[in-house]
Amino acid sequence: MGQVHARAWSRLRQHYPDAPFRPELVAVADPSAQARDLALATYADVATYEDWRELLARDDLDVVSMAGPNALHHEVGVAVAESGRHLWIEKPAGRRLAETQAIADAVETAGVQSAAGFNYRNAPAVEWARELVRGGRLGQVQTVEVRFLADYAAHPDGGLSWRFIDEHAGSGVLGDLVSHAADLACHLAGEVAELVADEGRFITERPLVAGAGSHFARGGDGERGRVENEDYVGALLRFASGARGTLAASRTAVGEQCTYGFSVHGSAGALEWDFRRMGELRVCLDQDPQDAAYRTVYVDRNHGETAAFQPAGGIALGYDDLKVIEAHRLARSIAADQPEGATIHDAVRAARLAQAMATSVSTRGWTPC
Amino acid sequence: MGQVHARAWSRLRQHYPDAPFRPELVAVADPSAQARDLALATYADVATYEDWRELLARDDLDVVSMAGPNALHHEVGVAVAESGRHLWIEKPAGRRLAETQAIADAVETAGVQSAAGFNYRNAPAVEWARELVRGGRLGQVQTVEVRFLADYAAHPDGGLSWRFIDEHAGSGVLGDLVSHAADLACHLAGEVAELVADEGRFITERPLVAGAGSHFARGGDGERGRVENEDYVGALLRFASGARGTLAASRTAVGEQCTYGFSVHGSAGALEWDFRRMGELRVCLDQDPQDAAYRTVYVDRNHGETAAFQPAGGIALGYDDLKVIEAHRLARSIAADQPEGATIHDAVRAARLAQAMATSVSTRGWTPC
Amino acid sequence: MGQVHARAWSRLRQHYPDAPFRPELVAVADPSAQARDLALATYADVATYEDWRELLARDDLDVVSMAGPNALHHEVGVAVAESGRHLWIEKPAGRRLAETQAIADAVETAGVQSAAGFNYRNAPAVEWARELVRGGRLGQVQTVEVRFLADYAAHPDGGLSWRFIDEHAGSGVLGDLVSHAADLACHLAGEVAELVADEGRFITERPLVAGAGSHFARGGDGERGRVENEDYVGALLRFASGARGTLAASRTAVGEQCTYGFSVHGSAGALEWDFRRMGELRVCLDQDPQDAAYRTVYVDRNHGETAAFQPAGGIALGYDDLKVIEAHRLARSIAADQPEGATIHDAVRAARLAQAMATSVSTRGWTPC
Amino acid sequence: MGQVHARAWSRLRQHYPDAPFRPELVAVADPSAQARDLALATYADVATYEDWRELLARDDLDVVSMAGPNALHHEVGVAVAESGRHLWIEKPAGRRLAETQAIADAVETAGVQSAAGFNYRNAPAVEWARELVRGGRLGQVQTVEVRFLADYAAHPDGGLSWRFIDEHAGSGVLGDLVSHAADLACHLAGEVAELVADEGRFITERPLVAGAGSHFARGGDGERGRVENEDYVGALLRFASGARGTLAASRTAVGEQCTYGFSVHGSAGALEWDFRRMGELRVCLDQDPQDAAYRTVYVDRNHGETAAFQPAGGIALGYDDLKVIEAHRLARSIAADQPEGATIHDAVRAARLAQAMATSVSTRGWTPC
Structure with missing residues (x-):
């Protein structure tokens, strides 16, 4: 799903020329070397990390996508929000209610915008x-x-x-x-x-x-x-x-x-x-x-x-088009500082x-x- | 549904030339004069009754169909079975479980065969x-x-x-x-x-x-x-x-x-x-x-x-064909003295x-x- | 198709209680002994013939169905019309245009009604x-x-x-x-x-x-x-x-x-x-x-x-219901002396x-x- | 359709990381100022031209898409091929056979690769x-x-x-x-x-x-x-x-x-x-x-x-995915100097x-x- 998010961002202005910004993919974190190589082959000028913490340490990130397995949703999701970045996270966003709630609380506290991957809505x-x-x-x-x-x-x-x-x-x-x-x-x-x-x-x-x-x-x-x-x-x-x-x-x-x-x-x-x-x-x-x-x-x-x-x-x-819509809604949420979409x-x-x-x-x- | 039963019987041998008998519609009971007139217009040599009890009093009936409203299922169904006639009854066969069970008991006691109108099976x-x-x-x-x-x-x-x-x-x-x-x-x-x-x-x-x-x-x-x-x-x-x-x-x-x-x-x-x-x-x-x-x-x-x-x-x-199949199964049940179909x-x-x-x-x- | 016609007639009044007459199947002609036996098993009081000419010689026929192979359509169709009986004939009603036309001419000359088996219309x-x-x-x-x-x-x-x-x-x-x-x-x-x-x-x-x-x-x-x-x-x-x-x-x-x-x-x-x-x-x-x-x-x-x-x-x-409709239209044609249906x-x-x-x-x- | 081509190229490596090159959109020609503005809003670093001839005069083009109305197919298509650029052209590629043939001849003579927009194949x-x-x-x-x-x-x-x-x-x-x-x-x-x-x-x-x-x-x-x-x-x-x-x-x-x-x-x-x-x-x-x-x-x-x-x-x-496939086939044609796809x-x-x-x-x- 990480790839799907990246693709969606790159297509944002193609379908929404008025989108509030033209996103750039600057960095990818994945424990798999194969996945990182794939990112390098696909995108010019992208940095890759084995550890997502290193990625979060960059100072040029506005939005971070979390699309890994359920067990990581909580820790990464909270960390992204706490670092002040807007968060695009795939469902279920945690293994159980408490984890999901914790991410939501972090988002709320940090005052960032969020998008959850309920793509069928789109x-x-x-x-x-x-x-x-x-x-x-x-x-x-x-x-x-x-x-x-x-x-x-x-x-x-x-x-x-x-x-x-x-x-x-x-x-x-x-x-x-x-x-x-x-x-x-x-x-x-x-x-x-x-x-x-x-x-x-x-x-x-x-x-x-x-x-x-x-x-x-x-x-x-x-x-x-x-x-x-x-x-x-x-x-x-x-x-x-x-x-x-x-x-x-x-x-x-x-x-x-x-x-x-x-x-x-x-x-x-x-x-x-x-x-x-x-x-x-x-x-x-x-x-x-x-x-x-x-x-x-x-x-x-x-x-x-x-x-x-x-x-x-x-x-x-x-299917990929649904994710472009999702990205667009998050982009508008960020620009308006007001949630839109899931x-x-x-x-x-x-x-x-x-x-x-x-x-x-x-x-x-x-x-x- | 009474008409549907009558039609099904009349078509039995057309579709099942080996059916154990060639049924004849001899009598119809319906409180509605209009319904009785319809039966007379449709079938040659059919007797009609306002009261189903009179119909049951005939001595030339082998099978009786019960297709009236739910509230009558119990009384008529039991009476048919007790009179020793085979019973073709529409669902739900009683307003509640106790009524249905009572009809089943009467059928069992009388040793007659029964068919219930679960036509979709057919x-x-x-x-x-x-x-x-x-x-x-x-x-x-x-x-x-x-x-x-x-x-x-x-x-x-x-x-x-x-x-x-x-x-x-x-x-x-x-x-x-x-x-x-x-x-x-x-x-x-x-x-x-x-x-x-x-x-x-x-x-x-x-x-x-x-x-x-x-x-x-x-x-x-x-x-x-x-x-x-x-x-x-x-x-x-x-x-x-x-x-x-x-x-x-x-x-x-x-x-x-x-x-x-x-x-x-x-x-x-x-x-x-x-x-x-x-x-x-x-x-x-x-x-x-x-x-x-x-x-x-x-x-x-x-x-x-x-x-x-x-x-x-x-x-x-x-749809009517499904009822011919139902009639055929009842006919075979009667001939073999062994239930077939619903x-x-x-x-x-x-x-x-x-x-x-x-x-x-x-x-x-x-x-x- | 002969069986289908017979079945349709027998159901006429069941679906059209106001139909102008209540048809009776009196005779069937088929060169196949098996087919004739089937007719006897299915219908009470039906006469059977090996040769259709013998059937036509009866004096109690009002309507005759022709449902055999194409090669016979012409000869039988013309003979039925010439004998003054109304004709129900399956398509194509002849092997080629000239044969079909000849049947139509005979029907016209005899002043009888006809129905052709274009059942999908119904x-x-x-x-x-x-x-x-x-x-x-x-x-x-x-x-x-x-x-x-x-x-x-x-x-x-x-x-x-x-x-x-x-x-x-x-x-x-x-x-x-x-x-x-x-x-x-x-x-x-x-x-x-x-x-x-x-x-x-x-x-x-x-x-x-x-x-x-x-x-x-x-x-x-x-x-x-x-x-x-x-x-x-x-x-x-x-x-x-x-x-x-x-x-x-x-x-x-x-x-x-x-x-x-x-x-x-x-x-x-x-x-x-x-x-x-x-x-x-x-x-x-x-x-x-x-x-x-x-x-x-x-x-x-x-x-x-x-x-x-x-x-x-x-x-x-x-499908059979379509043929009942066809029979009904022929019945009305006959009663009104005016064609209805195909x-x-x-x-x-x-x-x-x-x-x-x-x-x-x-x-x-x-x-x- | 010009936009669709541009989008397809930009997605090439996302879906085909092994694609022989990573295409870049450098220039767009369109007589409509609105269309040119749209291109500028969508793509960073794109040049725009009112006249397609000016675009062709650039020295950094490898492939040109022709997606305008039928009447222009012939002139532009031939010019693109004659200028030695590979050609991606929408159907029908000319108003009539002679025009289409002329484009094909130019492609053949120039030894460039071509793709025609028969996207349903893909x-x-x-x-x-x-x-x-x-x-x-x-x-x-x-x-x-x-x-x-x-x-x-x-x-x-x-x-x-x-x-x-x-x-x-x-x-x-x-x-x-x-x-x-x-x-x-x-x-x-x-x-x-x-x-x-x-x-x-x-x-x-x-x-x-x-x-x-x-x-x-x-x-x-x-x-x-x-x-x-x-x-x-x-x-x-x-x-x-x-x-x-x-x-x-x-x-x-x-x-x-x-x-x-x-x-x-x-x-x-x-x-x-x-x-x-x-x-x-x-x-x-x-x-x-x-x-x-x-x-x-x-x-x-x-x-x-x-x-x-x-x-x-x-x-x-x-639909857009079909065009990415089309782009990929053209990319492979170019790399192998051998046609693939329509x-x-x-x-x-x-x-x-x-x-x-x-x-x-x-x-x-x-x-x-």
């Missing part, structure tokens, strides 16, 4: 969806369904990477996909008042693979270690508004590559989105409540940030929901958020 | 889905999602019909759509061990419409009465097998006409079905568990009962799940089924 | 499509695309049935799928003024299979015979209205089971239909001409004949287009229709 | 489609359908921009969408031997809009001018391989935003692609030729250039097909390509 179709919901076009919201299904851990021989170890990851699908799902649920339909959750652990052992930094590495017949966290979470939600919701997230869902989506039903309309077809929003609007039909709308320059990227409907934005405080909210789910699983009951 | 794609799940083609089942969304009560001016009054309906969406959803969940993935549920009541008053027998009648500005039961149910399921599940059903879902479907994910594959495209099954099989893709299969003569209806794939069966006992199981959901809503906790 | 979504086009809801029609792709002859070992022999079939895909496609094109958008066509012959030899009555029988390594007609036809159409069109039909299209559909684009809207999802119409209406979106509408009781079959949207009609004259028009295509293929030029 | 799904077709996975190709439908000129009040004037555009949809469509057809299935075509002119007058540089500008009630070229082209294709094809392109197709796609059917399989869902390929492979089903595959790192952009399947590439010679081939279509329209007959 898809023009999602932005439009939120406008429709918040603007009352669906009437009173009745139900919200959020599904985040992935297959990245679907292979039983997928190596026992840091994601499966609590010390490194904090949790399983909760800190990963549920983090995004919870953020979207609230982003669309407001605060969740309480929830009840269940979890599933389907693949309980995985091969010990040397250097299994990635969940894509595969082991064979050798030794296996215990998976320490959950593959699946399901939850029933009650929103503060009275709306009901379901949330399901799985990392072992065969057949699903980034099946990340939601549907919202209200008294006057409905809508549906899926990340795999991220430029489309299915909307059911402005009809009699019975026998109403969905339109499949390809976003165009009237929807979200599309106009900064493509001239007309039907021309796809890509911040560390949204990460706190998502972490609070994830923790409520974990609590609900152990207490087997409804849990306030 | 769709060839669903039958194939079950074969795939039960035959292990998906590996170990991890998750089951069942969604039954309808808009028949989405209009706030839809009249206060019997469906909204507990005395007549027993419950709201629980006894209606959830009944089907619960049956499908178990039919596919086996017994549900426990569940936790939530409900939603979104439209709390409806117009008093004279003779609002149907939920399609609409009222205007006049007096309104209280809706006594739930519009929406959401639930988390734990199957006996260890699989997890979600179930959602709504009768006020704008944009959804019969969005009745399920998806099942297992360690080795996945599948997905939607009633609106009932001849299609999306299957993900026989691939590496990561980056596996779904095929959209149009059922052909190798799937379920398709061959009795159409010569080749891609030619649609209709019976009153399946209705009991579905009622048990619905009751567990109702209990869970009031106790706010996990409830065994 | 799908409620198609009927609605026509209303939209003819009622001007799409504005001026610009383009019409019709695709009829099937895989029934896609297997190179599919036996050399009558369909592949000109003496029996008259032509290949022209007399079969193109017949339907041409009818739909005109039904939607009016007369075709001229066209240019191409054909393809992809599988040029097929196994000689004993008794290969059906194209589903498969041969092995034995002797092969020559396929005498075309597998594929493509055409450009110019409608009398000035609209342009494309038509493509293939019987060897791997992956396509009944991919029969069309799209129509006009200055103010567009629509799209596919038989495999025959209850859905994608419509683009009532929007600015740029960035307009399609709605996917599940037909409901307001569309075509849906209300005679199902109470609400999203509940599938099946008649032998529509079959003449479709044959005229098919012949123009054949001419265009051999002359390699635009051909008037 | 979509990983399209690249995979070509591999499947060319590698024989579909068996013998039987039919190819290409559809390029757009609505950019669907509004009757869209201003009379240069696209509608032959002197500026050379032709209508032929030089625009057909150019892409023809390239894809050949890219997938090889040379087209002959074709027959038809055209349609649906909106024959458009408002004279001051400064209607773009077809998105809209006029009102004022004066109108004549549209000089075609809105629609349809064609039947005969490939050298014996395969048949249809091609349809429209710029006035209501409901279609970039509905650019193709389907290919072969004796052993089939596939289907649509630009709006450019990361998906529907493939029908490795099955019995009858009742075969399509899989919907979301491209992953095994398909085309996906791995240079995203780590896994289901994460969308965007070149000016492919533009010649597409122009030859477009000219054959124009000829066929006027001669009303089959025309060799």
